[in-house]
Amino acid sequence: xxxxxxxxxxxxxxxxxxxxxxxxxxxxxxxxxxxxxxxxxxxxxxxxxxxxxxxxxxxxxxxxxxxxxxxxxxxxxxxx
Amino acid sequence: xxxxxxxxxxxxxxxxxxxxxxxxxxxxxxxxxxxxxxxxxxxxxxxxxxxxxxxxxxxxxxxxxxxxxxxxxxxxxxxxxxxxxxxxxxxxxxxxxxxxxxxxxxxxxxxxxxxxxxxxxxxxxxxxxxxxxxxxxxxxxxxxxxxxxxxxxxxxxxxxxxxxxxxxxxxxxxxxxxxxxxxxxxxxxxxxxxxxxxxxxxxxxxxxxxxxxxxxxxxxxxxxxxxxxxxxxxxxxxxxxxxxxxxxxxxxxxxxxxxxxxxxxxxxxxxxxxxxxxxxxxxxxxxxxxxxxxxxxxxxxxxxxxxxxxxxxxxxxxxxxxxxxxxxxxxxxxxxxxxxxxxxxxxxx
Numbered sequence: 057x058x059x060x061x062x063x064x065x066x067x068x069x070x071x072x073x074x075x076x077x078x079x080x081x082x083x084x085x086x087x088x089x090x091x092x093x094x095x096x097x098x099x100x101x102x103x104x105x106x107x108x109x110x111x112x113x114x115x116x117x118x119x120x121x122x123x124x125x126x127x128x129x130x131x132x133x134x135x136x
Numbered sequence: 137x138x139x140x141x142x143x144x145x146x147x148x149x150x151x152x153x154x155x156x157x158x159x160x161x162x163x164x165x166x167x168x169x170x171x172x173x174x175x176x177x178x179x180x181x182x183x184x185x186x187x188x189x190x191x192x193x194x195x196x197x198x199x200x201x202x203x204x205x206x207x208x209x210x211x212x213x214x215x216x217x218x219x220x221x222x223x224x225x226x227x228x229x230x231x232x233x234x235x236x237x238x239x240x241x242x243x244x245x246x247x248x249x250x251x252x253x254x255x256x257x258x259x260x261x262x263x264x265x266x267x268x269x270x271x272x273x274x275x276x277x278x279x280x281x282x283x284x285x286x287x288x289x290x291x292x293x294x295x296x297x298x299x300x301x302x303x304x305x306x307x308x309x310x311x312x313x314x315x316x317x318x319x320x321x322x323x324x325x326x327x328x329x330x331x332x333x334x335x336x337x338x339x340x341x342x343x344x345x346x347x348x349x350x351x352x353x354x355x356x357x358x359x360x361x362x363x364x365x366x367x368x369x370x371x372x373x374x375x376x377x378x379x380x381x382x383x384x385x386x387x388x389x390x391x392x393x394x395x396x397x398x399x400x401x402x403x404x405x406x407x408x409x410x411x412x413x414x415x416x417x418x419x420x421x422x423x424x425x426x427x428x429x430x431x432x433x434x435x436x437x438x439x440x441x442x443x444x445x446x447x448x449x450x451x452x453x454x455x456x457x458x459x460x461x462x463x464x465x466x467x468x469x470x471x472x473x474x475x476x477x478x479x480x481x482x483x484x485x
Contacts, residue, residue: 092147092444099151107155
């Protein structure tokens with residue numbers, strides 16, 4: 057924290073919190089989405105193991121949401 | 137009955153049910169089977185998912201009996217796997233739905249005991265597709281008499297038959313009062329097991345109410361085919377339906393024959409679907425096939441509404457049951473030399 061003329065500069069701290077929230081909340085959202093997809097995928101694979109490949113694709117689709125969060129976090133820290 | 141709390145694993149169970157449904161026999165499979173002999177049908181279904189049961193039962197039965205027992209054994213395994221996979225309120229609903237088989241098995245055991253059949257013969261006709269597995273059913277079969285069997289059933293499931301029905305049995309040694317009460321208890325418990333908190337559950341409940349209607353109509357038409365009506369018919373009324381209340385039921389029961397019963401039903405939704413079977417020379421088989429087709433269409437109409445609910449699970453169970461029924465019907469038809477067109481008319485797809 058930099059103190060200039062008696063005023064604390066918290067900009068970097070706020071950027072770090074924002075980046076953390078972007079990744080963290082995106083992760084929570086992804087987890088919620090993957091909960092049902094994962095359960096359904098396991099159910100489908102239990103009955104027919106040839107569905108493993110397709111189930112995996114659906115399983116990882118919500119991971120893109122975390123990538124969006126990560127991009128925002130990187131932009132917040134390195135671009136802004 | 138013990139009620140489980142928690143929402144239930146809808147995603148897992150409905151995905152399993154849908155995967156199982158995708159492996160059921162299709163219309164073209166039935167078309168091929170209609171052209172086969174009974175041994176060819178046995179071979180065909182062995183390759184279509186029934187191999188385990190056909191092998192297990194193959195050393196005890198042959199021909200038509202093998203097809204009959206293998207189809208029900210396969211269905212029982214499939215239903216129990218769904219029951220074991222489900223949790224929470226979903227399991228409550230699946231269990232209540234499958235308890236139909238517990239009641240059916242109990243009736244088989246009671247009839248067997250009443251007519252003094254040997255234990256092995258009673259066991260052969262049991263289908264452990266409900267909450268009670270084969271060990272539980274063996275306990276029931278081993279009970280010395282009808283009343284002891286009912287007491288044991290009550291301790292296992294919590295369903296107790298009224299003293300009046302038992303007294304009526306003591307009086308005339310006829311099981312009809314006990315059986316009527318069991319049928320009514322099944323539908324009452326089933327309707328009670330479905331909460332109305334979610335839209336999917338409300339749709340399922342409406343579906344069940346229409347199934348009760350269909351059951352009442354089926355009973356009435358079977359009685360009409362045999363020219364039975366009035367007070368005798370009123371004893372079989374099952375409450376809880378959507379359209380067929382006691383008054384409507386009494387009106388249809390008072391009709392002279394199948395055709396006039398059909399006229400009394402004109403305001404009901406079910407009438408449009410089954411009117412083709414309501415002729416002067418209608419047989420019980422035609423009426424039952426028409427009602428089964430109506431039930432299958434009813435299930436299809438709601439099956440895709442809520443993917444993560446009890447609906448796709450029950451939809452699978454209805455289709456699996458129809459598959460077992462169709463295979464048995466074709467095997468019987470082929471064995472007795474029924475013509476292909478008649479068998480096609482009795483298929484429920």
